[in-house]
Amino acid sequence: MGKKFSDDDTHLITECKQGNKSAFDSLVVKYQDRVFNVVYRLTGDENLACDLVQDTFINAYRGLKNFKEHSTFFTWLFRIAVNTATNSRRKRMRNRVVSISKFQSENEDNWFDPVSDEKDPSQKAEDSEQTIIVQQAIDSLEEPYKTAIVLRDIEGLSYEEMQEILECPIGTVRSRIHRARNLVKEKLEAILNKE
Structure with missing residues (x-):
């Protein structure tokens, strides 16, 4: 679920606004992996x-000079x-596969499970095929639904953070997440019924 962030951000932001570029470097180091993960999943x-x-x-x-502390730096x-990735996606409309875990239709709060490195090669191949199918279903969603499912079900953000x-x-x-999950289920059912 959504990761909590420290008051250290407030201190670093204050330093940045006063012209300390190394403070912003610290923010980049702190958040670059999570930002990359979201952008990668969206593109x-x-x-x-x-x-x-x-x-x-x-x-x-x-x-940053316009950042208001009524929200967290992380959500800002x-x-x-998300806006940067959305604008790029609209321009490029790419359909590439990303490494996500296998789809689980039974537990809506845990759709994606980590893939174990201990699986045998045939199980890894099956998981890879499932990953491709699920990613294609997610990629075919309209923008607001794709973003909702990536932020909630892949990134594990809270509803409040997503808001x-x-x-x-x-x-x-909540409505977008529900609709996105239903659309993915429909697309997966259609694929599975063809086989």
Whole structure:
């Protein structure tokens, strides 16, 4: 679920606003992996994700003077990352596979399980095939639903964090997640029924 962040961010942001560039470097180091993960899952392209993460941090640095502490730095940064990835996706419309774990339809709060390194090669191949099918189903979703499922079911963010990132009411967040899950289930059922 959503990771809690320390007051250290507030101190670093204050330092950044006073012109201390190394304080922003500390924020980059702290959040770059999580930002990369979200952007990569939204774009499906590692090289593109690297570029977009860089754009995200550049935009964050430039906009830091306007950052208001009514939200956390993390959710503000994620909003920038999601918007950057969304704009890029709209321009490029790529359908690439990412490494996600296998789909579980029974437990809606835990759709993606980590893939164990201890599995035999045939099980790894089956998991890989399932991963491709699930990612294709997610990639085919319209933007608000894809973002909702990535943030909630892959990143494990709370509804409150998603509300801040997506800048919409919590009811809308819940509705998008529910709709996205149903759409993915429908797409997977259609694929499985063809086999």
